[in-house]
Amino acid sequence: MSARYGMVIDVDRCTGCGACMMACAAENNVPALPQATARTGLTPLLVRKVSNGNNGETRREAFIPIMCMHCEHDTPCVKVCPQQAVEVDEATGIVMQMAQRCLGCRYCMTACPYHARYFNWWDPAWPPGMEKSLNPGVAVRMRGVVEKCNLCHARLHSAKEKAAVAGKREIDPADYVPACVEACSTNAIHFGDLGDANDPVSKEAHSPQAFRLLARLGTEPKLYYKSNEAWVRALAEPNSPQASEVQRG
Amino acid sequence: MWKSVAWDAINEGKAMKVTRRDLLVWGAGAAAGLLATPVPWKVLDDVSIWSQNWPWIPQPTRGPVEVKQSFCTLCPKACGLRVRMANGWAVGVAGSSTHPISRGALCPLAFAAHQLNWHPQRLRNVRHGSSLSTWAEAQSAFAKASKEGPVVVIDGYSGRAASSVLETFAGKQGGSYRVVATPELRAFTPYEQWTGIPAASLGYDFENARTIVSFGAPLLDGWGTPGRLTRLWAESGAGLSDPQLRLIQIDSSLSRTAARAWQWIEIREGSESALASGLAGALLEQNLVPAHSPVPSMTLAESSAQAGLSVERIRELARLVVAKTPALVVARDDDPAIAALNVLLGSLGNRGGIVPHSEGVKPYVAAESAIGNARAVLIDASVPWEFVPQVEAEIFRFAAWDGGATKADWLLPAPGFLEDLTDLPTAPGCSAQTYGVAPALVKATIEVQSAAQFLCSLDASLPTTAKIIDSRCEDLFRRREGNLYGQQIAAIDKVSSVQSFKEQLWKGAVWAGEASLSKAFACHLKEWPAQTRPVSAETWATQWKPVVMPPLASKLYQESGLREPPRRNA
Numbered sequence: 001m002s003a004r005y006g007m008v009i010d011v012d013r014c015t016g017c018g019a020c021m022m023a024c025a026a027e028n029n030v031p032a033l034p035q036a037t038a039r040t041g042l043t044p045l046l047v048r049k050v051s052n053g054n055n056g057e058t059r060r061e062a063f064i065p066i067m068c069m070h071c072e073h074d075t076p077c078v079k080v081c082p083q084q085a086v087e088v089d090e091a092t093g094i095v096m097q098m099a100q101r102c103l104g105c106r107y108c109m110t111a112c113p114y115h116a117r118y119f120n121w122w123d124p125a126w127p128p129g130m131e132k133s134l135n136p137g138v139a140v141r142m143r144g145v146v147e148k149c150n151l152c153h154a155r156l157h158s159a160k161e162k163a164a165v166a167g168k169r170e171i172d173p174a175d176y177v178p179a180c181v182e183a184c185s186t187n188a189i190h191f192g193d194l195g196d197a198n199d200p201v202s203k204e205a206h207s208p209q210a211f212r213l214l215a216r217l218g219t220e221p222k223l224y225y226k227s228n229e230a231w232v233r234a235l236a237e238p239n240s241p242q243a244s245e246v247q248r249g
Numbered sequence: 250m251w252k253s254v255a256w257d258a259i260n261e262g263k264a265m266k267v268t269r270r271d272l273l274v275w276g277a278g279a280a281a282g283l284l285a286t287p288v289p290w291k292v293l294d295d296v297s298i299w300s301q302n303w304p305w306i307p308q309p310t311r312g313p314v315e316v317k318q319s320f321c322t323l324c325p326k327a328c329g330l331r332v333r334m335a336n337g338w339a340v341g342v343a344g345s346s347t348h349p350i351s352r353g354a355l356c357p358l359a360f361a362a363h364q365l366n367w368h369p370q371r372l373r374n375v376r377h378g379s380s381l382s383t384w385a386e387a388q389s390a391f392a393k394a395s396k397e398g399p400v401v402v403i404d405g406y407s408g409r410a411a412s413s414v415l416e417t418f419a420g421k422q423g424g425s426y427r428v429v430a431t432p433e434l435r436a437f438t439p440y441e442q443w444t445g446i447p448a449a450s451l452g453y454d455f456e457n458a459r460t461i462v463s464f465g466a467p468l469l470d471g472w473g474t475p476g477r478l479t480r481l482w483a484e485s486g487a488g489l490s491d492p493q494l495r496l497i498q499i500d501s502s503l504s505r506t507a508a509r510a511w512q513w514i515e516i517r518e519g520s521e522s523a524l525a526s527g528l529a530g531a532l533l534e535q536n537l538v539p540a541h542s543p544v545p546s547m548t549l550a551e552s553s554a555q556a557g558l559s560v561e562r563i564r565e566l567a568r569l570v571v572a573k574t575p576a577l578v579v580a581r582d583d584d585p586a587i588a589a590l591n592v593l594l595g596s597l598g599n600r601g602g603i604v605p606h607s608e609g610v611k612p613y614v615a616a617e618s619a620i621g622n623a624r625a626v627l628i629d630a631s632v633p634w635e636f637v638p639q640v641e642a643e644i645f646r647f648a649a650w651d652g653g654a655t656k657a658d659w660l661l662p663a664p665g666f667l668e669d670l671t672d673l674p675t676a677p678g679c680s681a682q683t684y685g686v687a688p689a690l691v692k693a694t695i696e697v698q699s700a701a702q703f704l705c706s707l708d709a710s711l712p713t714t715a716k717i718i719d720s721r722c723e724d725l726f727r728r729r730e731g732n733l734y735g736q737q738i739a740a741i742d743k744v745s746s747v748q749s750f751k752e753q754l755w756k757g758a759v760w761a762g763e764a765s766l767s768k769a770f771a772c773h774l775k776e777w778p779a780q781t782r783p784v785s786a787e788t789w790a791t792q793w794k795p796v797v798m799p800p801l802a803s804k805l806y807q808e809s810g811l812r813e814p815p816r817r818n819a
Contacts (some may be wrong), residue, residue, distance in 0.1 A: 010483075012486075012487050016503075016508075017471070018357040018813060019354075019357040022357045022802070023360045025801050026360050027341065032802075032804060046811075056515060061508035078796070083294070100379065126367070126800070127367055127368065128363075129366075130307075130800075131307035131308065131310070133339060133363050134310065135309060135341055144296075164793045179719070182343055182353075182598060183344070185479045185737060186479045186487070187480065208316050209409075232472050
């Protein structure tokens, strides 16, 4: 099996409902702690609100889901990790974070140009009994380590197991869909193999409307965005005038 | 040299003395040396691993995982669910792509709905005033009250089998049955008054509309069955300069819907009704609609002044509305002036307009209307928590969660999410009739009763919810219309027997009838409706406010600023 899993997110379709954030947290047993804030919380997928900077009826707003970009080249977090707790999986292209190896030094958080990494400050906790509602396929999140999106790796494991039971070497693409993709009520998030030229997602990634955030850094992120609106595409580079309008969502 | 000094000292019989300085030097050396070894890093690493295994760290439940089809029962939108179960507990929720209306989409809260059953605010005991009580005492108090005078029964989700139990009880007892309608349902009230067709049997034919004009309705933010319109909007060219479906949002602020709509028309807060009158005037003035329609008493200039839009802008909006037809106007609430625009545009009973989907639906009596004399009021768990009946009577309120201070003499614990058998009639706003059954997938960990079960236990002659569902399934099967959406889509005449039909429904399949697009109905306005109260500005929780939020919802408003925090219940 060799794939380069990635996404194309159609920004024009995103309504900022937050279903992807909720589905991500529920799937990955991310706790909601009363003391967590926007600075200290754990949101492996975060939807940010952006605007074109105008006022009145000409003002436009859009929502951009931000998560680990799964950089393919010179992956910044991999380069700085002293523990080899981060690596790019050769077979899938997924940037993996191994919580058991992580020291919590947070170099990777500093290195990540997308601010897509979060430090887990607290032991996971739920109201009594609520642990029965946790996903049995995923461990609870450890305290003291850095967390990020792993493209719902547990689902990839399940798909592999299913394929193995059926005596197949390759997984059925329908069996491996990350939770955010499944949850999107407007089908704005498209997931697939960017390495397969025939995959619809790969074709979409090469459309004129597609763009990547901070592409000039040369880290080859595997998360693409797409928009018909020029002001949204202009946000891809931070020096554009519109980018200064970006608000934390 | 040092060797000889030490040797000399030993020879001289002096014991080697360890000084404080030696200890400090040794300690500093050891600390520096340790840093050059992997020990501290390994210890830190191990502590990190151990901390995952402390006995107080919660662990997920274990057991074989299976997926069951069901429906979300949190609100009357009736979205299809795929529920992942492990060891008898729901451990994950996702949308069911086979559902013909919700099409795999859910609102954000539904993804954590399975956690609500363990919410700290779960109502666990019968409460009488500020003290704990028992089911037996509650039953005896209710039985006594119902003998002494009329009982008003209030429902928040009409049309269910349980609603039928509540209504039958109220009828037998000489009381009355009232409904707290959702804003989507209330928006049809003017048409019910003008045509006599019950509001609950009307729906919007969005699928065939080409222009939707929304007066503040949060169409892309949880309005109606969330997946229906959002998917349609997305597939109809969202973000294109000329999409197949034009969504014009008239709003006083840049709401989530306004931000993503094809056009946002900014008006002054509360001037929706005035703009509707002005828009009607502009449509008539420019001969864009048939001339025999009643003329609003408000002039275009007055409307312009109230809405904060220029007269020319209103004229331009009128041209925009009819540029791509069929055009459909959606109101946020029951504002008759906005509803009258659909009459003007000829949208009633036509493709892409407002169409009837069911027959035999009874008009509902709004819970807000005067209750009169009542000895007791029984409130079903589906009624929004903020609804408080304005009546001097003993109040028996069923609720799965305690939303804080409320006026209720008795608080009775109701089944939580997927803990009770219920059926799901057509969601408000749908253009086709649907029916589904949500069995109790998880067991309640506390002693709970629904209002229908409570009444059935008092009056054995009442039909149970299960019996009513059974007979409804049989009636639907006998009609031999529509399709069954389960693992596959099957026309109902391909289903071999009523038993098979029932079994499939109980496994989460949904029956959907055909949209009655050809059933035109007459509606003539004698005069333009008077302006009513202003509607409130949109907030994310105004459409449907759960009693409590799933803890994970804090990701949206506390751990990020994506949403505004929910308003606390008073």
